[in-house]
Amino acid sequence: MKKHQLKLYNTLTRAKELFEPLKPPYVGMYVCGPTVYSDVHLGNCRTFTSFDIVYRYLTHLGYKVRYVRNITDVGHLVGDADEGEDKIGKKAKLENLEPMEIVQRYTNGFHFVMQQLNNTPPSIEPTATGHIVEQLEMTQQIINNGYGYVANGSVYFDVKKYAEKYEYGKLSGRVLDELLAGQRELDGQEEKRNKEDFALWKNALPTHLMRWKSPWGDGFPGWHLECSVMSMKYLGERFDIHGGGMDLKFPHHECEVAQSVGAYGTEAVKYWLHTNMLTVNGQRMGKSVGNSILPAELFTGNHALLEQPYSPMTLRFFMLQTHYRGTMDITNDALKAAQKGYLKMMNGLKNAKELQANQATFTFATSDDKLKTEVQELIAAVYEGMDDDFNTAMAIAGLFNLLKKINTLHTQQQTIATWDKESFDTLLATYISFVEDVLGLREEGLTDLAAVLNVLLGLYQEAKHNKNYEQVDKLRTSMKSLGIVVKDMKTGIGWAYDEV
RNA sequence: GGUUUCAUGGCCGAGUGGCUAGGCAGAGCUCUGCAAAAGCUCCUACAGCGGUUCGAAUCCGCUUGAAACCUCCA
Secondary structure (H helix, E strand, O other), rough: OOOOOOOOEOOOOOEEEEEOOEEOOOOEEEEEOOOOOOOOOOOHHHHHHHHHHHHHHHOOOOOOOEEEEEEEEOOOOOOOOOOOOOOHHHHHHOOOOOHHHHHHHHHHHHHHHHHHHOOOOOOOOOHHHHHHHHHHHHHHHHHOOOOOEEOOOEEEEOOHHHHOOOOOOOOOOHHHHHHHHHHHOOOOOOOOOOOOOOEEEOOOOOOOOOOOOOOOEEEEHHHHHHHHHHHHHHHHEEEEEEEHHHHHHHHHHHHHHHHHHHHHOOOEEEEEEEEEEEEEEEEOOOOOOOOOOOOOHHHHOOOOOOOOOOOOHHHHHHHOOOOOOOOOEEOOHHHHHHHHHHHHHHHHHHHHHHHHHHHHHHHOEOOOOHHHHHHHHHHHHHHHHHEEEEOHHHHHHHHHHHHHHHHHHOOOOOOHHOHHHHHHHHHHHHHHHHHHHHHHOOOOOOOOOOHHHHHHHHHHHHHHOOOOOHHHHHHHHHHHHEEEEEEEEEEEEEEEEEOO
């Protein structure tokens, strides 16, 4: 494992802390996944991409990371407090589908987008409905410890009781009294002893689609409970990193803290990481705000705010150019600039790989201390960026500085003969591994191969016309070797897949 | 109303008590059949007003503006 002073900003302490895993080299990381009742929008994508970088960099440093990201497929309610309808149940009724059809549809869509963005799949992707038994057990445990109470078939967490012994609000920085003062009146909270209490288990009305048997009657789990249960199950009572969007800090994550302490007496999470929001025209993108841009809309350019399509990797590069804890504003100008930057980086990747592949043909200089130091400093800057709370913007700046060297060698504006082998190797290896493995950027390739093929067919036609049969045969042979046969037809020249 | 965060050059966007961020755009040069790419050079900012300091864009205060959370949202 490389020696690094990785620092990350812990929401819990509001400070950058040195990352020290509980049981190195193992790292447990839990990220709150999507509620699969509609398509993920760009804001959701940003969060998951940010944590993909965390996962990738920790892995790059040699840690063995178990990355758990859940799918919320029940319990997340529409509207205020704990009286709304289940989001998935509502959508199911609306579209006359089984709730699990809704869940499957949007889970598939979510996975597809994650692949487009080249996000690594988590090690475990548990679902809330798959852990009802565990949620019942944890609810019972919390009741046993005196922090939960049953009311009318529902179970609530007793925040006031909890606050007598522990600090409720420590994660989000809220003071309970102020919280109460700022709250507005909500309907249907008579079951609760206090307004700040939250549901662990909800009694299901007869019309409710998603329901399970419980010691307190038919019902369904509260939203906050699943994350506590599943993180505990797969990462243990205490684990390293818990991540999510800033909007989940309160109440979701605050409730998670309370649930873990309420059930097991210990706080589960060592480092809380929160990503900032994505904004459109300065306003936060949110499903409830109604200003969502869907990934597919961005990729096709089919959206009123977009002047052109932007590819998945353009989006990824754009995201990585800002720090995850800052807000990120979507604009056409910024996306266009990102597109060019991304392509520059990819051209560099191509050049670096070419140089690497051809290295046997080069003659290198003997050791050059000055150059060696210079290259090492450039590389160190890239690592310093990532070590400083996953500052991908800083790392990218460093990579562009490496790229200058690579391009200089590639175009032979500086001869390789002045370079020593070691500097050459580390330069290329660092650039390639950072771009591909740490940042997760990949070449998107040519999107319109048919057009490229037409250029070739044009050359073929021309050669034929000029009776340059040597050239004609050459084109035929080389295209055939790629699985394409050129067809001379009465109507013109075309091509077909070689059926051999 | 409460809590918190932020304000950087034409645009996006890092960062830091004294040392070039980087990308995009623009100007010039090198290279080049033309062009592109690439490299080099230039453009070099830190909301306003005070204070601390040898020195602040960076720390403190005030003013102005913006956003987020306090209610479901990544």
